[in-house]
């Protein structure tokens with residue numbers, strides 16, 4: 001099996017550099033229209049597919065990003081792995097703006113999004129006890145060190161609905177009571193959907209601010225966020241290229257089991273399954289259907 005890395009670029013990351021044989025491709029998904037056309041090519045000889053999460057020009061809000069169409073489109077293109085790059089706020093003094101965090105867990109507080117490919121006519125329950133792939137995380141960590149960014153391994157990401165930033169009381173709740181490390185608006189349900197699609201998923205969160213809890217930093221200011229994103233986008237792009245080279249062309253089965261998440265997940269009896277839903281699940285769950 002060959003590696004193909006899906007890269008989902010968040011706020012401030014709408015393209016990637018140094019792609020060999022670049023081609024923008026339109027993918028038709030039964031789950032809707034993806035955020036944008038997808039830029040395919042190779043980085044260091046490894047196949048990659050880049051999708052700007054909000055679309056070029058930042059068209060989609062965190063609530064309207066077509067998460068299912070995006071993950072389905074990457075799976076349909078043959079991706080085996082997904083690296084998500086996101087902006088986030090920090091709840092920790094030792095995780096400062098400009099630092100990168102390899103997310104290890106999530107608290108999902110989003111509520112206005114479609115969160116599963118499955119449902120009436122084909123019910124499935126995958127485990128997200130460990131929602132990110134440790135093997136991919138290892139590659140991201142090494143790449144971060146190679147590129148020279150200040151990168152932290154592990155952190156709990158609070159996924160909020162947005163689009164407004166948190167109130168002070170919310171920020172303090174997430175930090176002081178729930179002990180979250182970073183906050184953003186997009187990694188859920190993206191990570192859950194990647195797991196359902198049996199894609200290895202890692203999230204690199206670029207810290208842009210201290211949310212609203214920090215007494216010395218006031219509330220979140222979008223112009224500061226944009227400035228920090230601008231200063232870090234080159235490092236993020238270089239890191240992505242380094243990750244591709246580290247993962248390499250040849251791919252084994254994932255030791256974490258991400259690529260077999262559906263082995264025992266589907267509950268609906270074969271003769272009770274809805275053929276229309278099964279048809280839509282061809283890419284995501286074709287391996288087990």
Ligand SMILES: CSC[C@H]1O[C@H](OP(=O)(O)O)[C@H](O)[C@@H]1O
Pocket residue numbers: 009010011012053054061062085086087088162184185186187225
């Ligand atoms: C630009 S600040 C708020 C915005 O940025 C993050 O997006 P992404 O995760 O795609 O980088 C955050 O989640 C919000 O959507």
Ligand SMILES: Nc1ncnc2[nH]cnc12
Pocket residue numbers: 087088089090160165166183184185208209210211212220225
């Ligand atoms: N403080 C914050 N809250 C939610 N999403 C963010 N993205 C960047 N900073 C953020």
